[in-house]
Amino acid sequence: MKLAVVGLGLVSPAGITSSEHVFYLRARVPPPAASPFLLAGGRRLSVGFCPWIGARERAAARIARIALTAMVEATRPLLHPARAPGLDRIALVLVAASPRPGLSRDDVREVEAALAARLGVVDPLRFRGEAGCFAGLRAAEELLAGGQARAVAIVAADSLISIERLRHWVSHPPSPWAAEVPRPSEGAAALVVTTPDAARLARLPLLGTVHGAAVVQGRSTDADDAIVDGAAMTQALRDLPRIGRVGAVFGQLQVGSLRQTEWLLALARSGERFEPEHEATCPEVEVGVVGAAAGAFNLAYGLATLRHGATESPAAAGAPMLAWAISPDGTRGVAMATGAGA
Structure with missing residues (x-):
């Protein structure tokens, strides 16, 4: 495997671009927005959420928003044919969570449909869970090697910000003897990969391999x-x-x-x-x-x-x-x- 990375996108409460994440996380700015979720007794539950979305929007809608934002950043170089000749066939690999409290099967399908429609893809590949990205990379290699696509966009997104999910989070805490877990949050990431030869022919800057x-x-x-x-x-x-x-x-x-x-x-x-x-x-x-x-x-x-x-x-x-x-x-x-x- 040797995949040229020609697009990156990142979205989380820390920022809406990959560059913002690199520098904002180092500087620990901006400060997290105050949590609107209260525990019994009035104490605030520590959560991370994208302040430009707020905390009220339902899970499927907020996942779709952050995923689309990350995908737009990552695919921007490919959407200009003069700058990326030959990379007109883009496949889509989607990574999402399996259904769980606060995220139904229909919610996952809604997110997948929104992303596929935005990129004009009829039948995206789907993977589940945190490790799904790595299975997606292996699938991308096969798509590129088989000529089924000239570039592959891998998009992963999830949000733990919903009343149902946070209720489950609070009612199922880790063992007091276990290592701590960071606060529940949300985020999206996108990578566009192609072959090294295709990246050179398209005159796209190489962001990594x-x-x-x-x-x-x-x-x-x-x-x-x-x-x-x-x-x-x-x-x-x-x-x-x-x-x-x-x-x-x-x-x-x-x-x-x-x-x-x-x-x-x-x-x-x-x-x-x-x-x-x-x-x-x-x-x-x-x-x-x-x-x-x-x-x-x-x-x-x-x-x-x-x-x-x-x-x-x-x-x-x-x-x-x-x-x-x-x-x-x-x-x-x-x-x-x-x-x-x-």
Whole structure:
């Protein structure tokens, strides 16, 4: 696999473009909007929500809005034929959450229909959960190799901001002995990928390159107490190509015990693949839990960070990066990428 990334889009309470996320999260601005959701006794429930949408809009509508915003940013270069000749056949890969409290099957279909209509795609590919992005990258490679598309837009979006979902969040807290989970939030990410040759012919700036993606089903999930052994993520790392020591990791390291433990065990077993002082970043610590958007969000944020030279560790400069996420059903996903010019 070698996919040229020619479009990036990010939306969350922190901003509406990929560049805003890189710099606003570093500076920790703007401050989060005050939560309108109250717990028993009048205490506010800490949440992250996009202030330009507000907190009243229903889940399907807000997911569609943030997904469309991210997709528009990512696909903007392709919508000008003079600037991107030959990239007229765009396939769409959608990543969303499975139905759950506050998000029905019809809600998911509504979001998918809105995005497909905007891009003029009849039959988009669909994946579920945080790791869905990485399965989507593998599908994109097949679409491009088979000539079914000249470019592929991968769009992932989710929102935990609804009364039903937040009620479930409060009534099902993590164990007091487990690692903390960031506040519930919302977010969307979009990436446009094509082949390196097509990107050159279309004269599009290269924002990064994805060298491989792996997806492995793990034993432990969000719905059970199975022992987290790190085996699935270790296998996913072994399935990635070796193109140099990893200098930066963007993942869910601080999103609960399952994800933290799985990653640390896999890291310990694969230490030779990482720079000793590699940079590890968990975007959800700042923006809040973004649900099914997490995998794509971590990858897009990582590539945007490398593009702007905003990493902090010297080990990250010019080195490969990893993005990873784990879905509620235990699917582990990871991708290896390099920034533009690496």
